[in-house]
Amino acid sequence: MNQNTARGLFLAAIALAFGGGALLHFPIGTFSRAGAGLFPLMISSLLLLIAVAMLVRARLVPPVPMDFNFRNIALIMASLGGMALASLYLDMAVGIVVMVFISAFAGTTYSIKRNAIVSASLILVAFGFQQLLGLNLPLF
Amino acid sequence: MDILHNLAFGFSHALTWQNLMFCAIGCTVGTLVGLLPGLGPLATISLLLPLTYSIPTTGALIMLAGIYYGAQYGDSVSAITMKIPHASSIVACIDGYAMTLKGKTGLALFTAGFSSFIGGTVAIVVLSSLAPTLGEVALLFGPTDYCALMLVGFVCVSFVTTGSLLNGLAMCLIGVLLGQIGTDVTSGQTRYTFDIPFLADGVGLVSIALGCFGIAEITKNLDAREERSPFNGKIDLIPTWAEFKRIIPSALRGSVVGSVLGILPGGGPVIAQFAAYALDKKVSKYKDEIGQGAIEGVAGQAAADEAAARTSFIPLMSIGIPENAVMALMMAAFIIKGIQPGPNMISGHPELFWGLVASMWVGNCFLLLLNVPLVRYWLSVFKIPYAVLFPSILFFCCIGTYSVNNNLDEIFVTAGFGLAGYLFMRLGLDAAPLMLGFILGPMLEENFRRAMLISRGHFSVFVERPISGTLLGLIAAFIVWQLVAFFRKSRKAREAALLPTANTATAA
Numbered sequence: 047m048n049q050n051t052a053r054g055l056f057l058a059a060i061a062l063a064f065g066g067g068a069l070l071h072f073p074i075g076t077f078s079r080a081g082a083g084l085f086p087l088m089i090s091s092l093l094l095l096i097a098v099a100m101l102v103r104a105r106l107v108p109p110v111p112m113d114f115n116f117r118n119i120a121l122i123m124a125s126l127g128g129m130a131l132a133s134l135y136l137d138m139a140v141g142i143v144v145m146v147f148i149s150a151f152a153g154t155t156y157s158i159k160r161n162a163i164v165s166a167s168l169i170l171v172a173f174g175f176q177q178l179l180g181l182n183l184p185l186f
Numbered sequence: 187m188d189i190l191h192n193l194a195f196g197f198s199h200a201l202t203w204q205n206l207m208f209c210a211i212g213c214t215v216g217t218l219v220g221l222l223p224g225l226g227p228l229a230t231i232s233l234l235l236p237l238t239y240s241i242p243t244t245g246a247l248i249m250l251a252g253i254y255y256g257a258q259y260g261d262s263v264s265a266i267t268m269k270i271p272h273a274s275s276i277v278a279c280i281d282g283y284a285m286t287l288k289g290k291t292g293l294a295l296f297t298a299g300f301s302s303f304i305g306g307t308v309a310i311v312v313l314s315s316l317a318p319t320l321g322e323v324a325l326l327f328g329p330t331d332y333c334a335l336m337l338v339g340f341v342c343v344s345f346v347t348t349g350s351l352l353n354g355l356a357m358c359l360i361g362v363l364l365g366q367i368g369t370d371v372t373s374g375q376t377r378y379t380f381d382i383p384f385l386a387d388g389v390g391l392v393s394i395a396l397g398c399f400g401i402a403e404i405t406k407n408l409d410a411r412e413e414r415s416p417f418n419g420k421i422d423l424i425p426t427w428a429e430f431k432r433i434i435p436s437a438l439r440g441s442v443v444g445s446v447l448g449i450l451p452g453g454g455p456v457i458a459q460f461a462a463y464a465l466d467k468k469v470s471k472y473k474d475e476i477g478q479g480a481i482e483g484v485a486g487q488a489a490a491d492e493a494a495a496r497t498s499f500i501p502l503m504s505i506g507i508p509e510n511a512v513m514a515l516m517m518a519a520f521i522i523k524g525i526q527p528g529p530n531m532i533s534g535h536p537e538l539f540w541g542l543v544a545s546m547w548v549g550n551c552f553l554l555l556l557n558v559p560l561v562r563y564w565l566s567v568f569k570i571p572y573a574v575l576f577p578s579i580l581f582f583c584c585i586g587t588y589s590v591n592n593n594l595d596e597i598f599v600t601a602g603f604g605l606a607g608y609l610f611m612r613l614g615l616d617a618a619p620l621m622l623g624f625i626l627g628p629m630l631e632e633n634f635r636r637a638m639l640i641s642r643g644h645f646s647v648f649v650e651r652p653i654s655g656t657l658l659g660l661i662a663a664f665i666v667w668q669l670v671a672f673f674r675k676s677r678k679a680r681e682a683a684l685l686p687t688a689n690t691a692t693a694a
């Protein structure tokens with residue numbers, strides 16, 4: 047996929063999402079008495095203009111290949127989501143263990159022993175934050 | 187005399203045992219985290235911002251400033267010893283690493299540390315002289331002038347950080363749009379919240395910063411699957427008198443360049459380093475050696491880097507406009523602590539302003555005294571395997587984002603922005619202008635609406651006022667210049683592509 051084209055399309059999608067939202071859901075008003083939707087509409091229109099300019103430029107300059115590593119970003123997202131969910135329904139200590147064990151799959155090597163040590167250390171740090179800094183962590 | 191009196195007042199606050207401790211912690215933690223792969227000052231400050239919530243205002247801001255310039259220093263250590271650059275230490279890689287290859291790591295580190303001290307000292311003199319004056323000038327600014335000034339900031343930051351005006355501006359605008367999420371101050375209507383209650387106050391700055399910088403950087407490093415070898419070379423720190431004499435002029439030149447460029451919108455450490463390096467290559471007695479491991483190649487850029495880092499506080503504290511993403515984050519820290527940076531800050535909170543200025547010099551001394559002799563111990567950070575490091579950084583991201591509002595939903599928001607940050611990176615978009623847009627967006631909207639209300643909806647008010655008219659004229663000239671440059675470049679590229687075909691046809 048051409049990075050330049052993808053960039054233009056991505057920006058256009060953001061502009062349309064915000065601009066469409068402003069047009070459909072908020073009052074626009076006039077320049078002298080602006081409604082809640084006027085400013086976001088103006089900014090998203092500008093962004094759309096830039097996106098169009100980028101799409102035009104993408105046709106004038108040589109294409110740049112684009113690569114994605116979905117596996118790593120998905121693992122990191124899953125580890126963060128897992129931590130939040132486990133902390134919400136169980137305990138942050140469990141959340142930390144979940145985060146470390148899931149995120150470690152994104153590394154070059156995987157070691158259960160290392161993950162256990164990292165998890166235990168991080169739980170200790172979190173406990174220190176709770177007791178010494180007074181952070182209100184849902185821990186134990 | 188006023189400045190001396192004010193500085194003495196500042197030192198009386200900065201030298202309390204409590205503020206000294208915060209400054210020392212900030213410098214130490216900043217240096218330590220700044221050394222870590224992928225974590226520059228921006229990510230470091232965003233990671234550590236939540237730790238300052240329970241600290242008194244002056245102490246918290248002194249600590250954050252310490253984290254900032256501590257991280258700047260940490261960056262240069264990793265650049266010199268292992269050629270691992272961050273945004274603020276790209277130039278240090280050139281001659282610094284070349285000196286390491288020659289076995290002069292200690293000298294390079296001493297030069298960077300000592301030059302940073304000189305740069306910081308010069309910048310503090312500039313900061314204490316200029317900030318109050320600019321603060322008085324800023325009181326003359328109306329809403330239109332503020333709008334124009336923010337737009338100048340957008341344009342400059344976009345171009346300087348990304349090198350592409352369109353990419354940078356697009357990111358600034360996305361930041362502004364993200365700043366629209368939450369409750370509209372004028373009408374009280376909630377915007378883009380999808381009826382999720384915790385979004386009524388808007389998206390958290392810490393979540394955006396941690397997601398777009400911290401998590402995105404981790405994923406980038408994981409994708410690269412780099413194997414970093416720790417530095418085990420010899421570190422001999424004491425320079426000879428001849429070497430010392432080479433450091434001073436270069437550091438002084440760098441200090442002046444850095445101080446000036448730090449003040450300008452879009453300036454700051456990155457551009458200052460390059461400018462100082464270029465200047466040394468032109469005027470230094472040893473210009474032929476620069477690029478191959480010359481002391482001047484380290485001294486000038488290190489001084490400029492540190493000077494610009496400090497003088498970039500001038501627009502923030504005197505006008506209330508952050509000129510780069512790191513300053514935008516610092517502005518958020520001020521706001522979180524209930525302080526609105528701007529023309530009234532110096533008169534309203536003199537102990538904070540002068541205390542912060544004085545603490546920068548104290549921080550300078552800490553960096554010089556602690557870090558230069560202890561640098562070999564800092565380098566042991568690199569011996570931590572990345573497999574241990576990245577879950578730990580993720581953990582700090584989670585704790586940081588959670589502790590803002592004690593809300594676990596913030597972790598989901600951070601994860602979302604982590605994904606967004608990764609997408610931005612893969613699409614070749616720099617997230618730094620987004621932060622600036624996010625911070626300035628609500629201010630821009632407020633001033634724009636005020637200006638339109640005063641002018642009864644006439645846009646002419648923006649060009650009728652001399653300050654805003656001049657600033658907008660500058661923006662227009664810059665955009666035209668960029669367009670002309672782009673079309674010239676495209677035409678040249680097309681001509682170059684056609685030339686071989688034409689030659690082949692003629693030959694045939």
